[in-house]
Amino acid sequence: MTNTSQKPVAIVTGASSGIGDAVVRLLAAEGYNIVAVARRKERLAKLAEELSGVATVAILAADVSADDSPAKAVALAMDSFGRLDCLVNNAGAGTWAPVHLTDDAMLNSVIDISLKAPFRFCREALGVMKAGSSIINVGSTFGILGGLDGGAYCAVKSGLIGLTQTMAAQYGSQGIRSNLIAPGVIKTDMTKDYWDAPAFKRINQEMTPFDRDGTVEDIANTVLFLASKAGSYINGQTIALDGGWSTTKFLQHDALTCERVGG
Numbered sequence: 001m002t003n004t005s006q007k008p009v010a011i012v013t014g015a016s017s018g019i020g021d022a023v024v025r026l027l028a029a030e031g032y033n034i035v036a037v038a039r040r041k042e043r044l045a046k047l048a049e050e051l052s053g054v055a056t057v058a059i060l061a062a063d064v065s066a067d068d069s070p071a072k073a074v075a076l077a078m079d080s081f082g083r084l085d086c087l088v089n090n091a092g093a094g095t096w097a098p099v100h101l102t103d104d105a106m107l108n109s110v111i112d113i114s115l116k117a118p119f120r121f122c123r124e125a126l127g128v129m130k131a132g133s134s135i136i137n138v139g140s141t142f143g144i145l146g147g148l149d150g151g152a153y154c155a156v157k158s159g160l161i162g163l164t165q166t167m168a169a170q171y172g173s174q175g176i177r178s179n180l181i182a183p184g185v186i187k188t189d190m191t192k193d194y195w196d197a198p199a200f201k202r203i204n205q206e207m208t209p210f211d212r213d214g215t216v217e218d219i220a221n222t223v224l225f226l227a228s229k230a231g232s233y234i235n236g237q238t239i240a241l242d243g244g245w246s247t248t249k250f251l252q253h254d255a256l257t258c259e260r261v262g263g
């Protein structure tokens, strides 16, 4: 093991694009050293190089669902920095199908990447985390509310809330906090192909009271807040970052006043 880092240390999964990339950049700017995990090594290497004047980013190019990935990530944090203060379970994929069209291969893949892997990363991280540490799971508003074609994705993101809450109960007394961020739609590789589709706009932008889209920076800012002293009494919470989408029945004027088809 190297000397223990003076800086706090975070493991961020799904660091090669979108939300994970933004989380790494912000945590690095705010004084963290990072273990960045994703499959695309060249993207992680580029990120580490870009941030080299700011923070040390150790990279693990791996599938989060591989049996040995959690142990490798935590070992990399401990070998490189000697401590682990924060785990951000962010890796995931948008996999859409209704329940009756979800085959076992798809179901197993979503469970493996977005529920089993975060569970196993948490288990491994808890073995080395000390009081003051925190775990942040990235769920979805689709884990709070049912959504069309949600199928396995909704089921798994709801499961992540259960995991977060039981960890909050179990480890809160040791000073280790667990919380979940549930983003609404954010423009990333996961959503960019649907972004301009009328149905996507209708259910998302047109049902959001805010007149702007959420951004990867919105999510990263909340990760930083939850990980920091400023968030040190927040435990077991699901925080929806969706401009009010999941807590309102907002409809834009045109939708409120249009004639209902078929009745």
Ligand SMILES: NC(=O)c1ccc[n+]([C@@H]2O[C@H](COP(=O)([O-])OP(=O)(O)OC[C@H]3O[C@@H](n4cnc5c(N)ncnc54)[C@H](OP(=O)(O)O)[C@@H]3O)[C@@H](O)[C@H]2O)c1
Pocket: 013, 014, 015, 016, 017, 018, 019, 020, 037, 038, 039, 040, 041, 062, 063, 064, 065, 090, 091, 092, 093, 094, 113, 138, 139, 140, 141, 182, 183, 184, 185, 186, 187, 188, 189, 190, 191
């Ligand atoms: N964008 C949204 O509207 C939205 C809304 C709600 C929730 N979320 C959640 O936010 C998280 C991040 O998504 P994003 O929007 O930032 O999408 P993204 O840009 O597509 O990023 C997904 C990240 O997950 C990684 N990943 C996927 N499968 C992996 C695997 N098997 N092993 C290791 N890494 C894997 C990808 O890296 P590699 O391909 O390099 O492995 C990538 O870094 C996901 O959990 C997603 O469910 C997103």
